[in-house]
Amino acid sequence: MQDGITVWLPYPKEEIPGLPETLSYGYWDGSAVLPGDPAEVRFLVGPPVPGAEGALSRVLPRMRHLEVVQLLSSGYDYMKPLLDEVPAGATLATARGVHGDATAELAVTLLLALSRGIDRFVHRQGKQQWRPEYQSTLVSKRVMVVGYGAVGAAVAARLSAFRCELVLVAQTGRMAAAGRVHGTEDLRRLLPTVDAVVLCAPLTEQTRGMFDADALALLKNGALLVNVARGELVDTAAVVHEIDKGRLRAALDVTDPEPLPGGHPLWNLPGVLITPHVAAFTDAFPEMSKDFLRRQLHRYARGKDLHNVVLTASGSKDRERAA
Numbered sequence: 166m167q168d169g170i171t172v173w174l175p176y177p178k179e180e181i182p183g184l185p186e187t188l189s190y191g192y193w194d195g196s197a198v199l200p201g202d203p204a205e206v207r208f209l210v211g212p213p214v215p216g217a218e219g220a221l222s223r224v225l226p227r228m229r230h231l232e233v234v235q236l237l238s239s240g241y242d243y244m245k246p247l248l249d250e251v252p253a254g255a256t257l258a259t260a261r262g263v264h265g266d267a268t269a270e271l272a273v274t275l276l277l278a279l280s281r282g283i284d285r286f287v288h289r290q291g292k293q294q295w296r297p298e299y300q301s302t303l304v305s306k307r308v309m310v311v312g313y314g315a316v317g318a319a320v321a322a323r324l325s326a327f328r329c330e331l332v333l334v335a336q337t338g339r340m341a342a343a344g345r346v347h348g349t350e351d352l353r354r355l356l357p358t359v360d361a362v363v364l365c366a367p368l369t370e371q372t373r374g375m376f377d378a379d380a381l382a383l384l385k386n387g388a389l390l391v392n393v394a395r396g397e398l399v400d401t402a403a404v405v406h407e408i409d410k411g412r413l414r415a416a417l418d419v420t421d422p423e424p425l426p427g428g429h430p431l432w433n434l435p436g437v438l439i440t441p442h443v444a445a446f447t448d449a450f451p452e453m454s455k456d457f458l459r460r461q462l463h464r465y466a467r468g469k470d471l472h473n474v475v476l477t478a479s480g481s482k483d484r485e486r487a488a
Contacts, residue, residue, distance in 0.1 A: 172208040172462065173200065175237070181455045185466035195220035203227035208465060210458060211244075213237040213450070218247060225250035232256070233471065235461060237454050239264050239316065239445070240395060241475055242368040251478040259473045262315040263457050264445035269319030271444040272363050272393045275416035276324075277303065279389045280361070284416075284438040303327040309334060309359040311375075312366030312394060313346045320363055332359055336371065349375075356383035361391070368395035378403035386412050393444045396421030401431070408436045418444045 171189045174181070178190040188208070191200030195212030203224045209231060211217050221244070225231070231252050236244065237260045244257060251257070278284060282300045289296055306329055310317045313335040321331050321343045331343060332355055338348035347355060349371070356362075362384070366372045376390075377400040384390070384407075392399055396419040407413040409430075416438040420431065423442060431437050464471055 170207045171201065171205045172210070173206050174210050174458065175212040175214075176451070176455060176458075181459055183459055185463055187466050188462065193224075197223075199224070204229050206231055208233045208235065208462070210235045211237060213446075213454065218243045222247055222250070228252070233258065233465065235458070235471075236260060237263070237457075239268075240367050242395065242397075248476070248478060253479050255478045256471065256474045257476040257478070258461070258471050259475055260454060260457055261473045263453050264450075265315040265319040267447045267449060268316045268365070268393050268444040269323055271418060271440065272316075272320050272365065272391055273323045275391045275393070275418065275438060275440070276308070276361060276363060276389060277327075278438055279391070279414050279416050280306075284436075303329050303361075305330065306360040307332055307358060309355065309362045311352070311362060311364050312372075313341065313343075314365065314367070316393070317363075317365040318343065320365055324363075335366075353380060353383055356380060357385060359388065360385070361389040364390070364392040364394045364398050366394050366398060368397055373397050374400055376400065376404070378406070381407050381413065384413060388413055390415040392416075393418045395419055396423050405430050405434065408434055411436070416440075418442055 169189045171191060173191045173193040175194050177192045178184060184190065193200050193212065195214050195217055204227055206228050207230055209228065211221055211234065225247055229252060232255055234251060234255060234257045236258065239259055239261045241257060241259050280301045280303050282298070304327060308324055308329045309332040310321050311334045313333045321333060324331060333341065333343060333346040334349060334352055334355070335346050336349055339346050375398055381403050390404065390413055399421065401421050404413070404415060408415055414436040417431070418440045419442050425431060425439065431439060461471055
């Protein structure tokens with residue numbers, strides 16, 4: 166590969182020791198201050214900040230020689246409106262796997278909190294109410310994990326320690342180390358049999374709205390729903406209706422719409438626990454993402470296939486790759 170190819174990183178170069186010396190690096194964190202001419206950039210790392218798509222929309226039209234857009238998120242749905250600005254032949258890659266442990270940790274935390282009534286006790290703590298009551302447990306419960314990728318596998322591994330009976334679902338059925346993985350064609354048949362659902366699936370045209378009113382109605386009374394994937398997987402009005410009836414309880418790290426606006430019924434609805442899309446961003450994220458970028462850039466510098474490439478731009482149309 167030609168020396169001096171320009172890479173824009175969301176971290177200063179000195180914070181990522183061991184980067185390929187044949188590449189030239191600029192530091193861009195998504196701000197208006199650019200480290201150089203965008204037309205010279207061949208490898209762009211999207212800044213891991215809220216509203217990154219807005220920052221990217223300002224620079225992508227000027228990156229005529231771009232070869233790689235590397236995201237530091239597991240998903241890329243927010244990039245789809247910008248794909249017409251990516252030069253034909255450029256690849257889009259995600260950081261799938263970097264967020265697995267942290268996201269799984271929060272998913273299990275939220276499921277435990279719902280199961281043991283922590284949301285209710287915290288509410289009563291604010292009112293200084295001492296009200297012991299009988300709670301549920303995860304032991305022997307059937308827990309469905311929807312989306313058996315890096316995050317889903319990490320969730321399943323952690324839940325196995327709680328002696329749950331795991332029901333694994335992915336786009337395609339198969340056998341895995343954790344046991345049988347059902348295809349999505351089995352989803353609605355399985356929903357009435359589970360006590361809890363943890364959503365870890367990516368947002369695609371197939372998964373958008375997969376938990377609509379009909380799917381939610383299949384869950385048994387008292388079932389728990391945890392979403393650490395994307396808000397659009399769930400029909401918000403339908404889940405509000407089911408929770409308001411007292412049939413379901415939910416813990417949501419993602420919502421639709423997002424950010425959740427003030428006055429939305431989810432904020433004050435009993436039976437809902439909300440975290441503001443924080444599953445992946447922990448104190449471990451910077452080092453894990455830097456390690457991933459180091460490995461990815463070495464592959465790029467050597468002309469090897471990159472990890473987690475999900476799409477190749479082809480002008481106004483783009484070809485998605487199987488994840």
